[in-house]
Amino acid sequence: MTAQCQKCGKGYEPKRRGGKFCSTSCRVVQHQLVKCGEAWRNPSNGDERYLADKLVAVGRSATEALAQVEGLPAVEAFGRLRALVQGWSGVANNSIIEKVQYNEQQEMNAQAIRMKRVKKSK
Secondary structure, eight states: OOEEOTTTOOEEOOSSTTOOOSSHHHHHHHHHHHHHTSSOSSOSSHHHHHHHHHHHHHHHHHHHHHHHHTTSOHHHHHHHHHHHHHHHHHHHTOHHHHHHHHHHHHHHHHHHHHHHHHHHHO
């Protein structure tokens, strides 16, 4: 059974049931990123998981595209990269992103209200 590394996205054969990372280095780097607040721990709902998966796919396709255009004439390379970026614009205008942003804003507003109540009670 193959799994996908939650850090680098590479497929690997887990050594134990529930394995999340392909190597110790991926596991440690992901933990450090989470600890610093630079990566999501676990997306809290399906919409955030969907968005996270889309962003991982965009990053992977960018890496693959750069490898494919290496050594090509500049005009052809820019043409291929332009087509790739135009394909990503559908992700940028996605209603899921708007929903996640709305939920995030609602949570921030609720937290601000709670903080005001705490200050008033002191």
